[in-house]
Amino acid sequence: MTSLADPIIIRSMKSILLVLASIFTSITVSAEPVKKTVYFGVTMETSLPFIELTEINGKPEIKRGILKDLAEAVFGEMKIKPVLVLLPQKRVASELVSGDLSVVCYANESWFPNIKDELLWSEDVTTNTNYIVSVGKKKVHKIENLFGTHVGTIVNFIYKKMEPYFEKNQIYRENGPDNESNVQKLLHSRIDFLILSNLEFDYYKRIYPELESHDLHMDTLSVKCALSRKSGIDLEQLNKAIRTLKKNGILEKIFKL
Numbered sequence: 001m002t003s004l005a006d007p008i009i010i011r012s013m014k015s016i017l018l019v020l021a022s023i024f025t026s027i028t029v030s031a032e033p034v035k036k037t038v039y040f041g042v043t044m045e046t047s048l049p050f051i052e053l054t055e056i057n058g059k060p061e062i063k064r065g066i067l068k069d070l071a072e073a074v075f076g077e078m079k080i081k082p083v084l085v086l087l088p089q090k091r092v093a094s095e096l097v098s099g100d101l102s103v104v105c106y107a108n109e110s111w112f113p114n115i116k117d118e119l120l121w122s123e124d125v126t127t128n129t130n131y132i133v134s135v136g137k138k139k140v141h142k143i144e145n146l147f148g149t150h151v152g153t154i155v156n157f158i159y160k161k162m163e164p165y166f167e168k169n170q171i172y173r174e175n176g177p178d179n180e181s182n183v184q185k186l187l188h189s190r191i192d193f194l195i196l197s198n199l200e201f202d203y204y205k206r207i208y209p210e211l212e213s214h215d216l217h218m219d220t221l222s223v224k225c226a227l228s229r230k231s232g233i234d235l236e237q238l239n240k241a242i243r244t245l246k247k248n249g250i251l252e253k254i255f256k257l
Contacts, residue, residue, distance in 0.1 A: 038233060040071040040082045041096070041104040043089040045154050047178040049203040049257055050106070053086075060086060066199070069254045070105050070125070074225070077241040080233070089156040099230025103238075107226040110219075111158050122225035123239045126255050129198045129220040130159065131213040135186055140193075140214040143171075150174045152182035152194030159195055161218040183208065202257050 042051055042062060051065035062068050062084050071082040085101060093115050095101040105125060109116040132140055132151070139145060143161075147170050153159060155175040159166075166173040174191050176182040182194045183204055196204065201213050225242075227233060245251045 036080045036232060038075050038080050038082050038102040038231065039085050039100070040067075040075070041085050041087060041092055041101040042067050043092060044086050045089050045156065045178050047180050049199055062086065066254060067106060070251075073245055073250050073254060074105065074238070074241050077244055078233075078237055089154075096226060096228045099228050101228060102231035102233060103225050103227045105225040106223050108221050108223060110160050110221065112226065113158075118229065120227040120229060120235045122227065122235065123242050124222040124224060125242060125251065126223050127220065128223045129215065130161070130195050130218040131198060131201050131215055132218070133186065133194050133196050133201060133204075134192070134212050134214065135189075135210050137212050138214075140216070143216055146171045146193060148172075149192035152176055152185055152191045154178065154182070159219060161216075162195070179204070183211075186211075199255065199257065206257075 044060070046067070048065060050067045052063045053060045054063040055061070068084060071084060075082040087095065087101075092101065092104060093112055096104065096112075097115055097118050105122075106128075108128070109121060112119065132146065134140065143165060146165070150172045151162070152174050153162075153176070155177065162171065162173075165171040174182075174185070176185065179194075179196060179200055182191070185191045186194050187208065187210075195218075196213075201211070205211050205213075225238060227235060227238060242251070
């Protein structure tokens with residue numbers, strides 16, 4: 001008669017228990033959600049309402065703004081931690097292609113003509129329209145009314161409708177580091193006009209009521225997220241998050257100043 005204390009049986013039972021424990025641990029680990037980090041690019045030339053910078057220990061940090069709220073809402077919906085990365089506009093394209101940046105949101109294919117096919121593009125997030133902005137009311141009904149004038153722009157930014165006129169020097173492009181700088185130039189008569197998006201104009205109009213917009217139907221286009229193919233982020237999951245945020249009204253709140 002064999003006893004339960006038989007060493008051979010005890011060793012066999014221990015082996016079985018170890019195998020079962022290993023299988024259970026493997027199932028438990030695989031059931032846990034995979035925690036990812038997304039590197040969300042924000043250009044240093046961007047200013048309010050999109051971002052406001054503050055300085056912490058001598059380094060610029062993003063304090064608030066539309067892009068911060070957008071990153072946290074979209075990737076929070078996907079249970080992914082967004083890390084906001086500040087960089088110059090001229091580096092965005094190369095870092096998206098290399099995968100050093102995961103994504104930029106508030107983008108359009110026409111702003112990245114050389115690499116648009118190397119990126120993945122999300123569904124629409126919102127719509128962007130560029131305005132010609134002046135101090136006080138001026139007669140600006142068509143682009144030809146701007147001939148011979150100096151128009152404030154952001155360095156390295158693409159203004160598709162205006163580019164041919166800039167290239168022919170029919171309108172003089174005046175590059176500035178950011179919109180706040182250009183607004184101050186306009187207010188002090190150092191430029192004749194400037195270009196602002198609809199969101200930027202709404203923001204600055206509240207601060208400077210003397211600003212007036214002229215809608216020449218320039219660059220009205222859909223704004224999307226441009227996703228690096230090396231990001232490890234699933235495009236359909238990104239689109240699903242955007243659709244959810246549209247449905248529950250969060251995107252509308254983010255873009256409503």
